Amino acid sequence: MGDWIGSSWVWGLQWRRHLFDWENEDVQALQHIIHQKGPKRDTTDGILWKNAVAVSYPTKDITDKLSESLVPSLPKSVASIVWQKFIPPRAKLIVWLANKERLKTGDLLVEKGIIPPQDANCPFCGMFLESNSHILFVCRFSWSAWMEIINWWGLSAPLHNQPSKFSIQWLGLVNRRSHKDIWTLTLGCVFWSLWYERNQIKFKRKTPNLHNFVLSLKIRIGIWAKEMMGSDICAPNVIHNGY
Known part of the structure; x- marks a missing residue:
C-alpha cells in the first residue's frame, strides 16, 4: 500500500484489473485525499472522537463521517x-x-x-x-x-x-x-x-x-x-x- 521514502510516507496503490478511462478521475480524487494523510514516524495513529465518551468507535459512524463531504445527504x-x-x-x-x-x-x-x-x-x-x-x-x-x-x-x-x-x-x-x-x-x-x-x-x-x-x-x-x-x-x- 505504500513505503517510506526518507522521512515521508508515499502511498502506492495497486489494482487487480485494468481501470476504465472513466475510473481514472475517481482514482486521482482518491490519491489527492490520501496523499494529504499518512503514517508518521515515531507517532501512533488513532481516532479522536470529540464530545463523546466511548470505549470503541462504531465503524459505520466513521465511514459516514468520511464520506459525508462526497455524497450529499438527504433531508x-x-x-x-x-x-x-x-x-x-x-x-x-x-x-x-x-x-x-x-x-x-x-x-x-x-x-x-x-x-x-x-x-x-x-x-x-x-x-x-x-x-x-x-x-x-x-x-x-x-x-x-x-x-x-x-x-x-x-x-x-x-x-x-x-x-x-x-x-x-x-x-x-x-x-x-x-x-x-x-x-x-x-x-x-x-x-x-x-x-x-x-x-x-x-x-x-x-x-x-x-x-x-x-x-x-x-x-x-x-x-x-x-x-x-x-x-x-x-x-x-x-x-x-x-x-
Whole structure:
C-alpha cells in the first residue's frame, strides 16, 4: 500500500484489473485525499472522537463521517420516505437513488465516458439529454404520468421538479394520517415504474405509450397496496382535497 521514502510516507496503490478511462478521475480524487494523510514516524495513529465518551468507535459512524463531504445527504423528512415500510424492497433503491439524483442517466454515463453523447437522449421523448430530473419530471411523458395519478385521486397542485423537494410536496397533498401510507406507496411506485419503463424502452426497444403506461401504473399501485398493506386501495375520490 505504500513505503517510506526518507522521512515521508508515499502511498502506492495497486489494482487487480485494468481501470476504465472513466475510473481514472475517481482514482486521482482518491490519491489527492490520501496523499494529504499518512503514517508518521515515531507517532501512533488513532481516532479522536470529540464530545463523546466511548470505549470503541462504531465503524459505520466513521465511514459516514468520511464520506459525508462526497455524497450529499438527504433531508431527514425525505430519508423517512425512502425507507418507508410500505414501499417494496425492489423499489427502495430506485427511490433512494432518484432522491439523491444518482440514477445512471445519460448525462452521467456520458460524463464517465461510458456512452457517446448521441446515445444519451431521453428514451421517452428522444429530444433532450437524459438527466435525473428530466427522466423523472421534466419530460412531457413523465410529467403527464404524475399529473394523471394526481388527477386520479381528485387532487391538483404545482410541484417541484427536483426529486427531494418534489417528494416532500407530494406527501403534503394528503392531510389525513390514514391516507399517508398509500400516498407514500404511490410515490415510490411512480418513481420505480418510470425507471422500469425507461429501461424497457432503452434496452428492449419498447415503444413509449403514455396511455398504456398510466393504466399499468394504476394496476401496479393496487397490486403493491395488496402486497404491502394487505388491503385494496380505497376509491380515489376518498382522498379528494386531502381528506
